[in-house]
Amino acid sequence: MTAIDDLFAKLRASGKKAFMPFVTAGDPNMAFTSKVITRLQELGCSMAEVGFPYSDPIADGPVIQASYTRALGNKLKLQQIFDQIQTDKANWSMPLVAMVSYAIIHRQGPESFIMAAKQAGFCGAIVPDLLVEESPKMSSLCRKHDFNLIQLVTPTTPPDRALRIAEASSGFLYFVSVTGITGERTQLPEGLVDRVGWLKARTSLPICIGFGISTPEHVRLLAPVSDGLIVGSAIVRCLESASSSEEQALQNAGQLVSSLLAALET
Amino acid sequence: MSTIDSSLPKMVEPQSSASMQVPDASGRFGDFGGRYVPETLTRALDELVVEYQKARNDPDFQAELDELLHRFVGRPSPLYHAKRLSGLIGGAQIWLKREDLNHTGAHKINNTLGQALLTLRMKKTRVIAETGAGQHGVASATACAHFGLPCVVYMGAEDVRRQKPNVFSMRLMGAEVRPVESGSKTLRDAVNEAMRDWMSSVEHTHYIIGSVIGPHPFPQMVRDFQSVIGKECREQCLSSIGRLPDAIVACVGGGSNAAGMFYPFIQDTSVRLIGVEAGGRGAQSGEHASPLTFGSPGVLHGSYSYVMQDDDGQTSDVHSISAGLDYPGVGPEHSYWKDTHRVEYTSCRDDEALGAFDLLARNEGILTALETCHALAKAAEIAKTMSRDEHLVICLSGRGDKDAAELARLRGQQW
DSSP states (O other): OOHHHHHHHHHHHTTOOEEEEEEETTSSOHHHHHHHHHHHHHHTOSOEEEEOOOSSOSSOOHHHHHHHHHHHHTTOOHHHHHHHHHHHGGGOOSOEEEEOOHHHHHHHOHHHHHHHHHHHTEEEEEOTTOOGGGOHHHHHHHHHTTOEEEOEEOTTSOHHHHHHHHHHOOSOEEEEOSSSOSSOOSSOOTTHHHHHHHHHTTOOSOEEEESSOOSHHHHHHHGGGSSEEEEOHHHHHHGGGGGTOHHHHHHHHHHHHHHHHHHHHO | OOOHHHHSOOOSSOOOOOOSSOSOTTOEETTEEOOOSOGGGHHHHHHHHHHHHHHHTOHHHHHHHHHHIIIIIOOSOOEEEOHHHHHHHTSSEEEEEEGGGSTTSBTHHHHHHHHHHHHHHTTOOEEEEEESSSHHHHHHHHHHHHHTOOEEEEEEHHHHHHTHHHHHHHHHTTOEEEEEOSTTSSHHHHHHHHHHHHHHHTTTEEEEOOSSOSSTTHHHHHHHHHTHHHHHHHHHHHHHTSSOOSEEEEEOSSOHHHHHHHGGGTTOTTSEEEEEEEEETOSSTTSOBOHHHHOEEEEETTEEEEEOBOTTSOBOOOOOSSGGGOOSBOOHHHHHHHHTTSEEEEEEEHHHHHHHHHHHHHHHOOOBOHHHHHHHHHHHHHHHTSOTTOEEEEEEOBBSGGGHHHHHHHTTOOO
């Protein structure tokens, strides 16, 4: 059992949903990332997803890509992410999940990466470019270290494959709402609620929906059918101005997150 | 790195275990290859595997492609005995496989016509492509104009600048060229941007990848379409020389012309195969684009292969004078050939490539693409160490007209 498993057990028992913001590590520096995580927890978020900047992200839209470029432009190294999270983790009771490309994991060696991430304070990882076919080795290492490997299902995933992915996933299942890259959308695709509902009836694993979610309307639409919602680009965009004013950036992100959390409660 | 002749052992009795029966069903060439992409692309890649296998076994598909390659592209491309150059170098007899004489001026058209035919078979209605030197962009624009498909080409802004004639050609044929301003503004960023487009458009769009890179089945499929080079060359050697050549040299960026040339010779172990990467300004990281020579295995653009990366797994910046070789990764089959010792890989500096441009221009009357000049320069060194009754083939992958303006700029001359 990881902290993520505990979290969803508690949420389900009380009929609540998870709200999971995404924040880019090191944009513009790790000290600020820590402050953001602290603020997100104070606001009542259930969990945070920490994006590990990667030089060639193909699943990410312009907002997150630009945040990765800024962080790497400031010479962010993997070890700095681990060090800062480890230093500050005592301040947070909510679980942290790493969103990290397999290119980075492979370079460290999967087991070394898992051990380092776990020691730093991460409970699991979302690896957007590791397909279920390529994941058995990583999966078994994650099981060995009681670390969640959260897999993704998308609108282009055929139903039988979605069930296979759910089977291989742990912690929760990441349901990608759109056929496309990360980034805010004004409209979410038709049939999304039905597709999530279909899968939810067939797996006991919690299902969280992400990609494109940015407004209270989205939250109200999707919360009932899922176990949680993930919001990334909309928050990262609020934090873009951090290098000129950290307080302003935190305030902007805080306002957005509060409005989304309020929608989750209703 | 400029003295390849002394540093490379001559493989008289190569002990290579390289197989032609690769990749396996999961797209692996030994350890290399595979599929490291977001789940969103899986269904399209699976469909492509199925459709490509069907097409391979369909005589009508092969016949249609062969007819196009013959009457539209002008194949077979000649195998030309460069006697004057051979005499000047004073070693092996040098033969040029003239892919530069293909319609659109490079080998890239062999692949784009095949993939455009597949696009139609899959009933997809839009094509996207990435390009570095612009040769693959032009070949994609050409195939799309031929079949009436809309085409969007992603090209790094730096490459748009240094390969203007190709940008203009693409637009003349109705393609939309989208300059990519992110990262190093070169081929790698163009691939990223094309992948992102495909993430959103995958249901109706086919991505014609221009090299033997990317997720399975692209490395295999592009190699197969380019293998027409090696198959023709093998027959031409047998009829013109009366036997197989002693050595074959090709340049390697992503590695499509080299893969297409080498693959039909993989089991002819008497033939030395030499791939030449871009050595740029020198051996320090950031100064070259030679992942097989200086890199390490890692994941980039959907497959596991040699790549230039830092300790964290971030892709490193690379440099080459030629836009087509200015790429931090390489096709997974080349990594497999390197590790099985079937192909020797070396690298050639910018200045050596520029020298080779003049060598062929002035002594044979052929303007060669800067990419191909890397193979020329190393081939000249290797030929020198061989005897006059030995034969060396160079894959002359592209023509040099596109580089005229950039050459003039580099030399401070008027264009």
